[in-house]
Amino acid sequence: MIEVEGLKKSFKHFEALQGLNLNVRQGEIYGFIGKNGAGKSTTMNILAGLSKPTSGECLVGGIKVSDIIQASDLDLGYLPEDPKFYPWLSACETLTYLGDSGTHRIKPGRIQEILEWGGLDKDKHRRVGTFSRGMKQRLGICSAILHDPGLLILDEPSSALDPQGRNDVLHLIKGLKDMGKTVLFSSHILNDVERVCDRIGIIASGRMVLEKSLKDLEHSHLQPVYDVTFEEKITEEAQKCIKSSIGVLSTEIKEQVMVIKMEDGHESILTLMQILIDNNLKIVGVSRRKPTLEDIFIKEVHGL
Amino acid sequence: MKSDIIKELRMGIRTSRFLVIIASFLFFAILTPIMMKYILPQLLHNQFQGMNEASISQMIDMSQKGALLGYMSDLFEIGTIIVVFALSGLLAQEIKENTLVLPICSGKKLLSIVGSKLLVFSVFLILASTLGMVISYLYAGILFSFDIGLWPVLVIGLLYGGYMIFLLSLAMLFGTFIKNAIGTGFMTLGFSLFIYFIGSYFKLHTYLPSGLLIGAQGILNNQADQNLGITLALFLIMVFVISKITLIRLENKEWNER
Ligand SMILES: Nc1ncnc2c1ncn2[C@@H]1O[C@H](COP(=O)(O)OP(=O)(O)OP(=O)(O)O)[C@@H](O)[C@H]1O
Ligand SMILES: [Mg+2]
Numbered sequence: 001m002i003e004v005e006g007l008k009k010s011f012k013h014f015e016a017l018q019g020l021n022l023n024v025r026q027g028e029i030y031g032f033i034g035k036n037g038a039g040k041s042t043t044m045n046i047l048a049g050l051s052k053p054t055s056g057e058c059l060v061g062g063i064k065v066s067d068i069i070q071a072s073d074l075d076l077g078y079l080p081e082d083p084k085f086y087p088w089l090s091a092c093e094t095l096t097y098l099g100d101s102g103t104h105r106i107k108p109g110r111i112q113e114i115l116e117w118g119g120l121d122k123d124k125h126r127r128v129g130t131f132s133r134g135m136k137q138r139l140g141i142c143s144a145i146l147h148d149p150g151l152l153i154l155d156e157p158s159s160a161l162d163p164q165g166r167n168d169v170l171h172l173i174k175g176l177k178d179m180g181k182t183v184l185f186s187s188h189i190l191n192d193v194e195r196v197c198d199r200i201g202i203i204a205s206g207r208m209v210l211e212k213s214l215k216d217l218e219h220s221h222l223q224p225v226y227d228v229t230f231e232e233k234i235t236e237e238a239q240k241c242i243k244s245s246i247g248v249l250s251t252e253i254k255e256q257v258m259v260i261k262m263e264d265g266h267e268s269i270l271t272l273m274q275i276l277i278d279n280n281l282k283i284v285g286v287s288r289r290k291p292t293l294e295d296i297f298i299k300e301v302h303g304l
Numbered sequence: 305m306k307s308d309i310i311k312e313l314r315m316g317i318r319t320s321r322f323l324v325i326i327a328s329f330l331f332f333a334i335l336t337p338i339m340m341k342y343i344l345p346q347l348l349h350n351q352f353q354g355m356n357e358a359s360i361s362q363m364i365d366m367s368q369k370g371a372l373l374g375y376m377s378d379l380f381e382i383g384t385i386i387v388v389f390a391l392s393g394l395l396a397q398e399i400k401e402n403t404l405v406l407p408i409c410s411g412k413k414l415l416s417i418v419g420s421k422l423l424v425f426s427v428f429l430i431l432a433s434t435l436g437m438v439i440s441y442l443y444a445g446i447l448f449s450f451d452i453g454l455w456p457v458l459v460i461g462l463l464y465g466g467y468m469i470f471l472l473s474l475a476m477l478f479g480t481f482i483k484n485a486i487g488t489g490f491m492t493l494g495f496s497l498f499i500y501f502i503g504s505y506f507k508l509h510t511y512l513p514s515g516l517l518i519g520a521q522g523i524l525n526n527q528a529d530q531n532l533g534i535t536l537a538l539f540l541i542m543v544f545v546i547s548k549i550t551l552i553r554l555e556n557k558e559w560n561e562r
Contacts, residue, residue: 048409051558070558071409081558084402088318089311100307101411143406 001026002047007056009042009206011150016042018206019056024184024199029177032186033293035301039206040186041081044155047184048078061151072101076151084138087129091120091139094128098143118142120167133160141169146178152176154185158192160232161245182286200293204301214293221296224249224267225247225262225289231282234258238281245275246287256284308412308420322428328386329436332378337371337444339558340364345448357398359421368451369442369524372437372460376524379436379464387429387468388492392475393485394421395550408435414505414554421476422469422547429468434461456523464521466539470513477488480553 002024008018016039022029030225034040040279045051047060049071058065068074069185085094095114099106115121118138123131128139137160138152144152157173166189171198173183187193193200194214201211212220234253249268251257260272269288276283316322328427346365364370394417398404407417441457475492482488503509509518516533522529529535 045560050405050408050560069412070555071408078409080405082402083406085399085406086311086315086403088315093314097307098406098410098412101407101413140406143410147410242368 001061001231002184003059004043004047007043009039009045009046009051009055010054016206017046017053017056019202020206021208021211022201022263024182025210027177027180027182028198029173029196030182030184031193031200032184032203033188033190033193033200034186034203038203038226040203041155042206043079044062044153044184044186048076048080048153050078054270064113071240073264074151075149076153077144077147077149077156079140079144079154080156083143085128085131087138088127090127091115091126092124093129094139095142095146099146106143106148110146114142114146117172119165134162134165137161138165141172143286145172145278149181152184154183156186156188158187166192176218188296202255202297202300210300217293217296218290221291221293221299222267223289224262224264226262226269226272226286227289228258228260228272229256229283229284230258232256238279242275242281243244243280245278247271248275294302305416305420308416308543309424312420312424316424316428322432325392325428328383328436329432331380332375332383333436333440334443336375336378336440337447340371340444341447355391366448367430368441368444368448371448372440372452372457372524373521375437375440375444376460376464376517376520379433382472383436384468385493388471388475388496389486389489391425391472392478392479392489392492393410394425394472396479396483396485396556399407399479399557400485402560406499408559418476418547418551418554419468422473422543425472426469429472430462430465433465433468434458435484437461437464452524458526460520461521463516463523463534466536467513467516470516470539470543473543473550477550477553479545480550480557510535511538512544515539 006023007017007020046053047067049068063074095111115124120138141157158169171191176183197214199213202209225282239251247263249261249263313362437460458546475488478488478491499512501512503512509515510531519529519532519535
């Protein structure tokens, strides 16, 4: 759906994007994460056809962004980082205005449907100038999906929302996927990204440092650490035995639970089980530590 | 196009732009005849004690025509400033505040956006200018006497409106260069004064939009200008070219920038 190769963008003397590669597949939810100033918004602005790349290839839905005449030649909905509205129009008037454009016209009833979905129904006749930041954000998302595009590019869609609103947005993003749409969104709230994304891309200083499916990522970043819960209180003797087994790096006891860190090359669960069986220890459960996206993110962009 | 026109109308009404312009035109239309009939003679009388009625009326053209000429010069000196500053943000502000980003993403055509602005405010300026002129005509007629026909007054209103349309198109063009409404306003005013100066100094008014103002004065003085047709044609071409350049500049713009 989106193919970006060697994308560069310079502002005067500052190179915001330094050869970025990015790939979003049809029908997936792609989480775009990176530190402040990494170049997320710059990239999304180019993908939405609003600004031109200095160099590099950008294909959006099979169309080269450098070939388009106007932004709307691309079939996508875009939520800018800071969506701006006419303060003197009401929410309803704003959507009516945006909904009526020569190329795509919306069906009657669509605006009401969108306003209800966006939770703006009761404020639809209020001027947008009086809206809170979160309400404007909701209206921005409403306008992005107004034309029912196949691809959505959302720049921090949940940033200004309350917990309920964030939940709603994540719900919608998931719903969009079920409708066969592709979503690219950026966020600083890694928990949100973890909850809905199929794949993620981590950008740092204008370059993609990591692009993987969330599953692969968890797998490749699995730590060789197990939490083993024992039936009874762990004896010092048992601990000594485990510690001296081949493949165990260190152990630590927290009440009934022993944290066992394995050596590289011995991280498989079978090795651990063998050790436990050999020592005739009764256990209640074993779980391998899962890295959070935050752990991965911090590890990947560390020092960049 | 229809929704763009509605949007511009709402903007004109809800940001009070229409109101400011209409109010200022009417203010001068009503004030100028009063000034001429009552305040100015009184002032002169107080300043120069010995002056009698006859010599005062020699100094001031106390007639409907005189009042209209006075109104026209007020309009040129102050009215244009108000018009320019009321409308200088039309594009400059939209560009600065990124309010065009969502419309552009939603598939709005720049031609339709710029065209609607030009259309709505041109019609408004023509109406406002003609209305001001007619009010001034009626008021001056009541205060002095009716000695001109209404028809030339309507034509004058149109010509003044045309000149303001020229200012409007300039303000939109300069708005694509300067993101600041005030700066755009000063640039538009400066440029229009420059044109007026060139027209006067080189006797080129016929070929410049300022010729519309000179032509209007000519009509009032019963000196029909043979070349007014040329001036009008050139004015239309100029507004078209300026708007086309504005459009091209917008089409090559990058949006949502800081
Ligand atoms: N118009 C501009 N002129 C100069 N520099 C710019 C411009 N736009 C962006 N930049 C720079 O490009 C870099 C990337 O900016 P960008 O907005 O893409 O970051 P981001 O990843 O979206 O950050 P955030 O998470 O804070 O939204 C920043 O260092 C920014 O200062
Ligand atoms: Mg950003």
